[in-house]
Amino acid sequence: MGRKTKNCSFPSCRLPAVSLAVWLGALLVLSGCGGKDHSLRVGAALYTQDDTFISAMAQNLEGIVREAESETGKKITLFIADGKSNQSTQMDQVDRFLARGCDVLCVNLVDRTAAAVIADKAEAEGVPLIFFNRQPVAEDIQRWDRIYYVGADAKESGALQGALVLEAWEADRETLDRNGDGVLQYVMLEGEPGHQDSLLRTEYSIKAVTDGGVEVEKLANETANWNRAQAAARTAQWLEEFGEGIEVIFSNNDDMALGAIDALSNMPRSRWPLIVGVDATAPALEAVAAGQLYGTVHNDGIGQAQAMMALALALWNGEDPAQAVDLWEGHYVWLPYRAVTLENLEEFLAE
Numbered sequence: 177m178g179r180k181t182k183n184c185s186f187p188s189c190r191l192p193a194v195s196l197a198v199w200l201g202a203l204l205v206l207s208g209c210g211g212k213d214h215s216l217r218v219g220a221a222l223y224t225q226d227d228t229f230i231s232a233m234a235q236n237l238e239g240i241v242r243e244a245e246s247e248t249g250k251k252i253t254l255f256i257a258d259g260k261s262n263q264s265t266q267m268d269q270v271d272r273f274l275a276r277g278c279d280v281l282c283v284n285l286v287d288r289t290a291a292a293v294i295a296d297k298a299e300a301e302g303v304p305l306i307f308f309n310r311q312p313v314a315e316d317i318q319r320w321d322r323i324y325y326v327g328a329d330a331k332e333s334g335a336l337q338g339a340l341v342l343e344a345w346e347a348d349r350e351t352l353d354r355n356g357d358g359v360l361q362y363v364m365l366e367g368e369p370g371h372q373d374s375l376l377r378t379e380y381s382i383k384a385v386t387d388g389g390v391e392v393e394k395l396a397n398e399t400a401n402w403n404r405a406q407a408a409a410r411t412a413q414w415l416e417e418f419g420e421g422i423e424v425i426f427s428n429n430d431d432m433a434l435g436a437i438d439a440l441s442n443m444p445r446s447r448w449p450l451i452v453g454v455d456a457t458a459p460a461l462e463a464v465a466a467g468q469l470y471g472t473v474h475n476d477g478i479g480q481a482q483a484m485m486a487l488a489l490a491l492w493n494g495e496d497p498a499q500a501v502d503l504w505e506g507h508y509v510w511l512p513y514r515a516v517t518l519e520n521l522e523e524f525l526a527e
């Protein structure tokens with residue numbers, strides 16, 4: 177019954193030219209669809225639960241599902257699968273969600289290039305699909321009108337991170353420009369290769385600084401795959417190589433910025449470079465409070481989870497998703513980023 181129940185609630189369902197009332201009556205009898213008597217089943221596939229931001233998002237989703245249940249009085253079942261960084265494992269999980277009759281799929285791709293295959297499976301079953309955090313290319317999103325992407329604009333996070341560094345440079349250049357050459361020497365800790373957030377944060381953070389008229393010199397850049405321990409190892413190497421020649425450490429996310437801080441922990445604070453991250457995870461906010469991390473950029477995981485659930489409910493109820501969320505080009509929901517420093521930290525700690 178799962179499939180009929182699902183399909184008949186969507187406006188895209190094609191009905192032959194028989195009186196609509198007759199068809200609706202028949203469908204109600206056959207599937208009980210008008211009453212929506214089964215629970216909403218959402219399958220969420222994570223690229224890995226072993227990622228600070230993603231595991232927090234999974235918790236956010238669980239919390240929001242409970243809230244939505246008590247607000248709507250409807251039962252919502254959330255299945256969560258951990259892809260363990262393996263795309264074929266994730267494919268099996270998606271197949272299982274479909275076989276179980278999930279009404280909506282939320283997919284955080286392991287490999288962004290696998291989007292088309294998943295999109296086609298979902299379309300074949302008539303199950304709406306929400307990608308999140310790991311953005312497929314536009315062509316894959318446009319394969320079907322029931323495919324969405326919920327995320328945040330990677331360029332914006334890079335630009336905000338760069339603006340933090342530019343501000344710090346302008347406010348206290350004497351301290352930041354340690355060798356006094358007027359050039360900002362930096363290293364870049366990059367996220368996973370090929371991830372939109374790695375590529376665009378790397379590019380736009382530096383662009384914000386150079387657009388601000390500051391000359392920069394890249395001492396080194398390397399991927400640490402979003403990972404704290406890998407970032408600590410890279411930073412330790414760089415400290416050996418460049419010592420206090422590093423004036424700023426740009427990190428594509430907070431976990432890696434915390435790794436850099438781990439590597440610096442034996443060095444007196446007065447000799448640390450300036451460090452900036454992205455996400456505003458709880459431990460990163462603590463590091464801002466402790467003066468170890470100069471700033472970060474809030475990646476709104478709660479807002480993203482809320483948008484996903486609002487979309488899922490609207491699609492399930494056969495409502496126009498554009499009424500439920502701010503939908504851009506019929507497919508995208510963008511949550512804004514916000515810069516965080518000691519100055520506005522309180523606002524974020526309260527969340």
Ligand code: BGC
Nearest residue numbers: 227229309373402429454455
């Ligand atoms: C976050 C990272 C996270 C990655 C996972 C990014 O948006 O900033 O912390 O590891 O997504 O895909």
Ligand code: CA
Nearest residue numbers: 353357359361
């Ligand atoms: Ca310098």
